[in-house]
């Protein structure tokens with residue numbers, strides 16, 4: 001049996017840890033994609049991780065009947081802040097099934113219409129402020145603020161002050177930095193018995209309690225979490241509601257904001273694509289404020305812009321599975337103890353599935369069926385519950401920006417931050433108001 005390739009500089013006990021960047025693990029893993037369709041990474045006490053870089057090898061792993069989700073190192077470090085949160089529980093765990101079922105109505109088409117009604121004026125107001133600010137503006141920060149307001153207001157019905165929002169975002173970053181410490185000095189936490197999570201996690205949980213206790217709040221996610229209809233199973237306990245709300249707040253804004261920031265980065269570099277998207281908006285014959293939910297769903301080209309953004313820049317850059325029984329991956333045997341990392345940064349640019357894979361070309365999503373291995377929202381039962389909300393919000397944000405603003409690049413060079421989702425670090429753009437006529 002051939003040996004599975006691995007990065008150079010493997011050393012006893014530590015394994016391949018020194019070959020991977022603690023700050024940008026997904027990008028450093030992708031840097032070794034030249035090792036082949038599959039290579040192996042071993043880090044400390046963690047199971048062997050097989051990195052899959054090709055669409056052909058990824059496709060069979062998308063089958064829920066043969067593979068199951070496992071939490072990799074990043075999720076394991078974050079799980080203590082919200083242990084029963086949807087992202088972290090096992091697929092066989094009754095709590096995952098219960099919460100997943102209870103949350104379904106919050107992501108239905110009826111809920112999407114409700115989100116649209118509350119999001120549209122909110123996004124308009126944010127984009128107006130971006131345009132009025134001294135230029136250039138930091139798009140990475142602004143899209144994050146916007147996405148946070150969308151999830152708290154449209155999802156939970158809570159209107160927070162800027163200070164409260166900044167406080168949450170600061171604490172979230174502090175928590176992620178604290179949990180990253182275990183990555184940078186891998187033995188430290190284990191040796192000292194330190195768990196860096198609790199103080200930050202408690203602050204985040206208090207913030208969530210303030211949101212879910214907002215007097216008179218009435219919005220789809222809050223309603224679904226608080227629902228006690230016995231047809232849908234047992235009501236969630238207070239702690240479970242906080243866990244779910246915290247996961248939805250974080251998963252629901254970091255990812256969408258990164259996607260919009262990457263989309264604006266690509267649109268600023270490709271003015272002809274931005275112009276075609278503007279044309280599509282103009283063809284609706286309506287101003288953004290007048291657009292209904294269905295109008296946004298009908299913007300096929302803008303949706304293709306977002307799809308293409310998530311192909312080149314999958315903000316959730318990987319998901320991890322383990323086999324339910326012994327199997328193979330190409331020439332290599334795999335056991336249920338192995339972790340298999342679907343590396344979307346490589347799979348989404350596989351030249352056997354995509355022509356000119358590094359080019360930003362939304363048209364490829366209008367041309368025909370999408371390759372099966374295009375999976376920016378994960379797969380199967382554990383696929384992203386917030387997909388429809390994220391896509392709607394991202395398209396609607398682009399509508400407001402493109403309709404009112406010209407995007408002028410500032411010479412920014414792409415530098416991708418991993419938090420652990422991806423975003424362009426401090427991406428700036430100069431926005432200039434233009435009068436786009438319908």
Ligand code: HEM
Nearest residue numbers: 086087251252255256259316319377378382384385386390
């Ligand atoms: C462009 C934006 C987004 C992307 C690319 C994205 C991506 C993903 C991916 C890849 C997974 C699967 C992770 C795995 O298998 O380990 C996932 C799961 C999840 N996402 Fe998203 N997501 C986005 C937006 C959202 C939004 C807006 C929400 C909620 C408001 C959300 C909530 C969740 C939750 C709760 C899960 C766990 C689902 C489960 O395991 O049952 N996400 N997301």
